[in-house]
Amino acid sequence: MKELFEIRVNSKALLVDSQTTVAVAVVRAGVLSFRRSASGECRGPLCGVGICAECRATIDGVPDLYTCQHWCRPGMVVETEKCPCGKGA
Amino acid sequence: MSAPLQHRTGMPYSASPARVVVVGAGPAGMQAAWAAASSGTKVTLIDANPSPGGQIWRGEQSVSSAGARLIEKIRRSNIRFLPGCQVVDAPQPGTLLCSVNGEPEWISYDSLVIATGARERFLPFPGWTLPNVYGAGGLQAMARGGLDLRGKRVVVCGSGPLLLSAAAALRAHGAEIPLIAEQAPFAHLLRFAWAFRHLPARVLDAIGLGKRLFGAGYRSGCYPVRAQGVDRVQSVTLRNSTQEWSVRCDYLACSFGLAPNLELPLLLGCRIDAGFAAVNEWQETSVPGVYCAGEVTGIGGADQALAEGEIAGLAASHAKTAPELRERATPRFQERERCRRFASAMAVCFALRPELRSIAMPETIVCRCEDIRMDQIAGHKSWREAQLQTRLGAGHCQGRVCGAAVGFLLGWPAEPITPPLFRVTENFMACAGAAAGVTPDPASNPSKQ
Numbered sequence: 001m002k003e004l005f006e007i008r009v010n011s012k013a014l015l016v017d018s019q020t021t022v023a024v025a026v027v028r029a030g031v032l033s034f035r036r037s038a039s040g041e042c043r044g045p046l047c048g049v050g051i052c053a054e055c056r057a058t059i060d061g062v063p064d065l066y067t068c069q070h071w072c073r074p075g076m077v078v079e080t081e082k083c084p085c086g087k088g089a
Numbered sequence: 090m091s092a093p094l095q096h097r098t099g100m101p102y103s104a105s106p107a108r109v110v111v112v113g114a115g116p117a118g119m120q121a122a123w124a125a126a127s128s129g130t131k132v133t134l135i136d137a138n139p140s141p142g143g144q145i146w147r148g149e150q151s152v153s154s155a156g157a158r159l160i161e162k163i164r165r166s167n168i169r170f171l172p173g174c175q176v177v178d179a180p181q182p183g184t185l186l187c188s189v190n191g192e193p194e195w196i197s198y199d200s201l202v203i204a205t206g207a208r209e210r211f212l213p214f215p216g217w218t219l220p221n222v223y224g225a226g227g228l229q230a231m232a233r234g235g236l237d238l239r240g241k242r243v244v245v246c247g248s249g250p251l252l253l254s255a256a257a258a259l260r261a262h263g264a265e266i267p268l269i270a271e272q273a274p275f276a277h278l279l280r281f282a283w284a285f286r287h288l289p290a291r292v293l294d295a296i297g298l299g300k301r302l303f304g305a306g307y308r309s310g311c312y313p314v315r316a317q318g319v320d321r322v323q324s325v326t327l328r329n330s331t332q333e334w335s336v337r338c339d340y341l342a343c344s345f346g347l348a349p350n351l352e353l354p355l356l357l358g359c360r361i362d363a364g365f366a367a368v369n370e371w372q373e374t375s376v377p378g379v380y381c382a383g384e385v386t387g388i389g390g391a392d393q394a395l396a397e398g399e400i401a402g403l404a405a406s407h408a409k410t411a412p413e414l415r416e417r418a419t420p421r422f423q424e425r426e427r428c429r430r431f432a433s434a435m436a437v438c439f440a441l442r443p444e445l446r447s448i449a450m451p452e453t454i455v456c457r458c459e460d461i462r463m464d465q466i467a468g469h470k471s472w473r474e475a476q477l478q479t480r481l482g483a484g485h486c487q488g489r490v491c492g493a494a495v496g497f498l499l500g501w502p503a504e505p506i507t508p509p510l511f512r513v514t515e516n517f518m519a520c521a522g523a524a525a526g527v528t529p530d531p532a533s534n535p536s537k538q
Contacts, residue, residue, distance in 0.1 A: 021234030028237070032220040032321050038460040038484075042320060044220030046457070046490070048227030048234075049144060050137065051208050053458060053485035064485070064512075068234065069138070 005074035022067035023055045035081040110198035115143020116391045117383025117398035118204030124402030135174040178508035193521035200405035207347035207384035210493040214448040216316030225255035225344040232262040239263030244338040246270035247345045249439045272312040281438035348493035349385045355506040372401035393428035396421045456491040458484020472501045
């Protein structure tokens with residue numbers, strides 16, 4: 001059994017393990033749209049491997065990190081951009 | 090700003106001396122590092138990711154035994170492995186400026202092996218920017234990272250052997266796969282299977298002829314034309330020679346073959362031939378002392394990458410004229426030749442059909458970072474011209490997604506590249522800039538929040 005710990009995604013607490021990427025944790029928190037595009041579209045991750053930059057979010061105050069390239073750590077605080085569809089932050 | 094840097098590394102250009110530096114810890118890079126190190130050479134192996142293996146072997150629970158063995162050999166060797174390391178610039182010959190988990194680090198080399206691999210090629214079509222539209226390998230990577238796909242309907246579409254391996258992995262993670270849509274015509278797949286009928290069945294299964302594995306789910310000769318959904322993808326419309334139809338889905342996983350990661354060869358001025366890094370028989374590029382191995386020289390899969398990696402690693406760590414070197418490399422030359430024949434037949438089989446150039450509508454976004462539409466770039470003559478006029482490829486991903494797309498859509502070749510190769514913070518620039526001559530690109534400063 002993997003050890004679970006708490007992180008916060010857009011103020012919502014959830015339990016994850018250390019084998020979960022931050023991108024997946026954001027999805028699990030019910031966030032479909034990670035950011036708002038230049039013309040206002042809702043966007044989620046595309047490539048999953050640190051190329052496309054669509055999954056970027058703020059982790060522990062550091063903006064624009066590729067969430068698919070980071071593992072969850074206890075106490076992490078993740079913030080995504082506000083999105084007009086209401087399925088984002 | 091420069092004080093912590095001096096403290097960290099002392100004199101920048103002698104900070105991390107290593108005779109052979111290998112960029113990329115996938116099959117090619119690991120094999121190159123191993124070959125060079127086993128010849129007694131000091132080797133540094135760097136990779137952007139937190140662990141070795143490359144896209145093919147990293148993080149998968151059931152890594153192939155060859156992959157697991159090689160990773161273990163590297164771990165036990167005296168090779169210096171530097172994870173979380175992105176090449177940012179090459180400020181002078183023989184030196185790379187890297188970002189190691191956000192901190193600048195200079196790495197010097199006598200010989201360099203570039204094994205940066207390839208990424209999925211995405212083609213724009215209406216709806217491809219909807220949330221839950223992923224790359225096929227991308228969704229697989231998300232599943233490895235813990236995404237729960239149990240009971241989710243995933244349509245897999247695009248082209249190439251990756252579709253089947255991704256579909257199999259997604260199924261293993263609990264996804265329901267109602268359709269795998271391969272754009273290549275059935276006749277191509279048959280011709281390919283006949284040409285290589287002597288190969289073990291598992292090989293043909295793996296490259297697209299595993300129809301029986303997927304029952305009616307695998308269809309050739311069809312491709313996506315649009316994805317629909319309100320706040321996420323809910324269905325995809327596909328087309329073949331006779332009809333269009335829609336399939337309901339929770340996720341759409343698409344990829345149209347692989348495109349080489351050419352940023353570093355381009356930065357170093359290596360000659361590019363037909364979209365790949367050009368190399369001689371020793372995998373050496375047009376720049377002396379700089380070698381390329383693996384997908385960056387041609388899409389050929391892990392076996393080809395291993396053969397090329399070994400040749401590059403041997404050559405990078407030896408005087409080329411040594412007869413014992415040729416003797417050691419000869420079996421790998423033969424293996425490489427066999428792989429290249431297979432790879433070129435595969436390239437013909439899975440060649441993208443011209444109809445895919447017209448699935449992007451004039452209003453379809455091509456550059457996702459800057460939201461540049463097809464009609465904004467179609468009138469331009471080159472990547473550079475379109476970039477200057479529209480900011481195409483000037484956003485966060487720096488053209489890594491749209492570059493491969495327009496390469497196919499408009500036939501624009503890769504162009505010389507300007508550093509930084511990887512977007513770094515202003516603080517990084519301040520630390521590294523003075524010593525290395527890197528200047529922030531004013532066109533790519535983040536302006537929107």
